[in-house]
Amino acid sequence: MQFMNEIPKRSKNRSCLPNCAINFTNCRITIDCTDVFCAVPRQSMKNQRLTxxxxxxxNSFKGLVGVAPNGVLTYASMLYPGSISDKNIVKHCGILTQLESGDLILADKGFLxxxxxxxxxxxNIPPFLSTPRFTAEQIQQTKSxxxxxxxxxxAIRRIKGFKILSFIxxxxxxxxxxxxRTACALTNLQYPLIREVSQFYIDVDAPVV
Incomplete structure (x- = not known):
């Protein structure tokens, strides 16, 4: 069962770009990984070690999630054993095959x-501190x-709000x-993460005409 695995094009993102992403008009996706705790596999020492x-x-599973600049969760990978690195998940989950020249990925420092x-x-990741203090330009870049x-x-906090993901x-x-992936998809049915883009959503309370 495959869903939550196709990300929108830059042109689609630009059509509803919020102010917080105004400096990243070519952003295709913002990514991060999250852990889901799981039971200790009883039958395999190898799986115990891997998870x-x-x-x-x-012991845990780990998944990659990605949101569009407007805060909509557009990508969720399958779950991997908890010992895998963020980089290896990006490498093997298939998201790289969808990216095109000119695209920008926003990520945390761990995504080298x-x-x-x-x-x-x-x-684009926050700058690493290589001097006694950040320069004014680095501070502004980090904030941006x-x-x-x-x-x-x-978005990850909303995903973790589903009790079924508290422990597998x-x-x-x-x-x-x-x-x-189902939990990730369901988070998009909640109120938009960024209020200013709510105008692009259908008002479920409005009368149907």
Whole structure:
């Protein structure tokens, strides 16, 4: 079952670009990964090791999500074992095949993926501190990126609000990716993350004409 796996073109994003993304008119998607805790696999030591997240100190699955500049959640990968790196998820989930020259990806510092994206695709992450303090330009750049990419974190909070994703028991392992993607899709039925783009949504309370 495949859904939540096609991202809109830049032209589509530009048609409803919010003010927070005005400096990133060529942004195709903002990405981040999230962990979903799971039961310890009982039958396989290998799977126990693969699902153990050294960062979370628990067994988990990990998925990549992406939002358009207007805050709509447009992409959700399948779930991977919790030990996998963010970079490897990006490399193997298939999202790179949809990107085109001129596209921009916004991401957090952990996404060092510039060497694996297609030619002509840019990756914009907050600058690393290589001097005693950030320059004024770096501070402004960090703030600008943060304003644009905070909405993927807000989308993840909504996804995690579904109780079924608080813990995946072993009997649900085989359908965990479908559960994850369904939760991601359902978040788009909630009120828009960015108020100024609500004008592009259908008012469900309005009378049907």
């Amino acid at each position: 153990y997240s050294s960062y979370k100190h628990r 993926i510039s060497d694996i994206v297609p030619n002509g695709v840019s990756v 990126i943060a304003r644009a990419r905070i909405h993927v974190e807000r 028991p072993e009997p649900l392992f085989d359908c965990s990716s479908i559960i994850f």
